Amino acid sequence: MATVELKNIRKTYISEEIIKGVSLTIEDGEFVVFVGPSGCGKSTLLRMIAGLEDITDGDLLIDGRRVNDVGPADRGLAMVFQSYALYPHMNVYQNMEFALKLAKMPEAERRGKIEAVAKTLQLEPYLKHKPGQLSGGQRQRVAIGRAIVRNPKVFLFDEPLSNLDAALRGQMRVELATLHRRLEATTIYVTHDQIEAMTMADKIVVLQKGIIEQVGSPLELYHHPRNLFVARFIGAPPMNLLQAHVIAADEQGTRVKLVTGQSVTVAVEPRADLVGTSVTLGIRPEHVRLGTSDVNPGQGVVLLAEHLGALTHLHVRISDGHDIIIQTEGGDALTADAPVAFSFPPEHCHLFDQNGVAMPRKARRSLAA
Ligand SMILES: Nc1ncnc2c1ncn2[C@@H]1O[C@H](COP(=O)(O)OP(=O)(O)OP(=O)(O)O)[C@@H](O)[C@H]1O
Numbered sequence: 001m002a003t004v005e006l007k008n009i010r011k012t013y014i015s016e017e018i019i020k021g022v023s024l025t026i027e028d029g030e031f032v033v034f035v036g037p038s039g040c041g042k043s044t045l046l047r048m049i050a051g052l053e054d055i056t057d058g059d060l061l062i063d064g065r066r067v068n069d070v071g072p073a074d075r076g077l078a079m080v081f082q083s084y085a086l087y088p089h090m091n092v093y094q095n096m097e098f099a100l101k102l103a104k105m106p107e108a109e110r111r112g113k114i115e116a117v118a119k120t121l122q123l124e125p126y127l128k129h130k131p132g133q134l135s136g137g138q139r140q141r142v143a144i145g146r147a148i149v150r151n152p153k154v155f156l157f158d159e160p161l162s163n164l165d166a167a168l169r170g171q172m173r174v175e176l177a178t179l180h181r182r183l184e185a186t187t188i189y190v191t192h193d194q195i196e197a198m199t200m201a202d203k204i205v206v207l208q209k210g211i212i213e214q215v216g217s218p219l220e221l222y223h224h225p226r227n228l229f230v231a232r233f234i235g236a237p238p239m240n241l242l243q244a245h246v247i248a249a250d251e252q253g254t255r256v257k258l259v260t261g262q263s264v265t266v267a268v269e270p271r272a273d274l275v276g277t278s279v280t281l282g283i284r285p286e287h288v289r290l291g292t293s294d295v296n297p298g299q300g301v302v303l304l305a306e307h308l309g310a311l312t313h314l315h316v317r318i319s320d321g322h323d324i325i326i327q328t329e330g331g332d333a334l335t336a337d338a339p340v341a342f343s344f345p346p347e348h349c350h351l352f353d354q355n356g357v358a359m360p361r362k363a364r365r366s367l368a369a
Pocket residue numbers: 013018036037038039040041042043044045192
């Protein structure tokens with residue numbers, strides 16, 4: 001088990017800077033997930049930690065020791081790839097044994113370790129099978145098993161579940177999270193699937209264009225996105241965003257007028273200097289309340305009702321060219337063209353200034369007072 005520290009890490013390919021000064025501390029035993037849009041540098045950062053890419057500038061420390069110039073095999077890490085990278089001519093047992101043999105571990109010890117890991121991962125019936133005879137999920141389990149037998153200080157995962165179908169991905173997600181709880185090993189996991197990030201991470205690192213936008217627990221990022229980028233990226237369906245301008249900011253609250261003409265009171269800390277400026281109002285689909293209300297009421301027409309069983313996603317047109325999504329429990333009776341009344345509860349509204357930076361939301365206590 002180990003801590004991993006990144007200190008102002010940079011990566012330049014030819015003349016383009018891909019990682020632009022990333023600093024981050026990963027605590028012992030923590031499960032950290034890197035997320036971000038395609039090309040933001042997640043894999044590059046992971047590969048730099050693994051030692052598969054040179055670090056152009058900055059320091060990488062594992063357990064306090066600088067490892068920039070230490071080879072991948074000597075960093076005490078094990079990496080699991082999206083492509084599994086199993087040896088096709090070796091059976092499952094031999095795949096798991098390979099690195100242990102290289103490390104000159106005695107045969108009896110190897111056998112003990114492999115058998116224990118195969119049991120944990122339910123691979124015992126397949127030890128004599130070649131990778132080609134296994135399903136995608138089983139292959140991924142072998143790749144994980146091969147990492148575990150080496151007893152690494154840190155596990156690195158690069159989109160390990162993205163080749164699996166949705167059901168299997170869900171199952172493997174639970175298996176990996178359970179495994180992590182048991183092994184308590186420091187884990188760094190790259191994905192572009194934000195459900196994986198939300199459900200597995202102790203800490204999520206949101207990256208964009210080689211910089212960190214925000215680091216926090218899944219619920220911190222969900223409830224307190226620092227800016228518009230994070231607000232858009234975390235949460236599915238995504239947060240509703242509407243252009244607005246501030247018409248008042250005083251002790252009564254902050255009042256904005258939406259591009260749709262609707263006036264909305266928002267429970268953010270009042271800032272008089274923002275009156276007259278353009279802002280963006282954000283509200284998550286599950287926080288829009290259906291039905292009439294005296295507070296921040298609005299009306300619209302259902303464009304599409306996606307009935308998911310327990311939940312319904314209503315796509316609602318609230319004015320020409322402006323649609324929102326409302327998530328509701330039930331809602332089975334609602335179909336396209338139905339008129340709906342809704343409201344935006346002030347305490348659930350987010351406000352982003354003209355630079356896209358979130359304004360601090362009022363604490364619930366002060367709202368009640
Ligand atoms: N060997 C390389 N030479 C030049 N540019 C590279 C190289 N490897 C990656 N890049 C560039 O670095 C950027 C980051 O790539 P990276 O693979 O880290 O992104 P990512 O966030 O993991 O994306 P994805 O989710 O699509 O895998 C991309 O713009 C990519 O084109």
